[in-house]
Amino acid sequence: MVTILLGDPAVQSYIVYSAVLGMKMFAVTFLTTKVRVSKKVFANEEDAKSAKGKVKFDDQDVERVRRAHLNDLENIPAFWVLGALYLTTGPSAFLATTLFRLFAAGRIIHTIVYAVTPLPQPARGLAFGVPMFINIYMGFKVIQTYASAL
Numbered sequence: 001m002v003t004i005l006l007g008d009p010a011v012q013s014y015i016v017y018s019a020v021l022g023m024k025m026f027a028v029t030f031l032t033t034k035v036r037v038s039k040k041v042f043a044n045e046e047d048a049k050s051a052k053g054k055v056k057f058d059d060q061d062v063e064r065v066r067r068a069h070l071n072d073l074e075n076i077p078a079f080w081v082l083g084a085l086y087l088t089t090g091p092s093a094f095l096a097t098t099l100f101r102l103f104a105a106g107r108i109i110h111t112i113v114y115a116v117t118p119l120p121q122p123a124r125g126l127a128f129g130v131p132m133f134i135n136i137y138m139g140f141k142v143i144q145t146y147a148s149a150l
């Protein structure tokens with residue numbers, strides 16, 4: 001049963017892109033540390049002391065990376081849940097893989113245009129909008145598939 005499930009290309013695709021997105025979020029964690037260290041701006045007295053920096057909560061560069069990270073948290077965990085539930089609705093492997101791929105690409109681009117190389121809008125809006133649309137689409141599909149059984 002588990003072997004059949006894991007042999008499904010849509011499931012494999014979900015696993016791969018879920019892991020990619022988890023790793024991407026860790027990359028933002030490291031980026032936050034890199035910006036903090038390079039600007040010597042920290043959130044805790046003990047960190048500031050050990051790096052000869054200062055405690056500051058309104059550094060624009062640090063806050064930008066933190067906002068990008070928070071935005072990931074507002075969107076990627078929902079993908080992990082909705083994507084897994086969506087797989088149970090029996091989508092074609094092609095459609096599921098395309099949606100997962102677009103979602104991951106959108107979130108990676110969101111990080112780049114928000115926290116790495118800030119670009120003018122609508123770059124971030126689009127990079128946010130496509131994955132959001134995919135999450136909503138998958139959520140609707142799940143509800144549509146199972147609501148009739150209630």
Ligand SMILES: N[C@@H](CCC(=O)N[C@@H](CS)C(=O)NCC(=O)O)C(=O)O
Nearest residue numbers: 067068070071074114124125128129
């Ligand atoms: N929590 C978000 C909700 C709306 C949203 O996620 N907007 C996207 C596209 S403009 C975004 O990148 N917001 C920037 C952010 O979350 O810091 C916000 O405060 O902006």
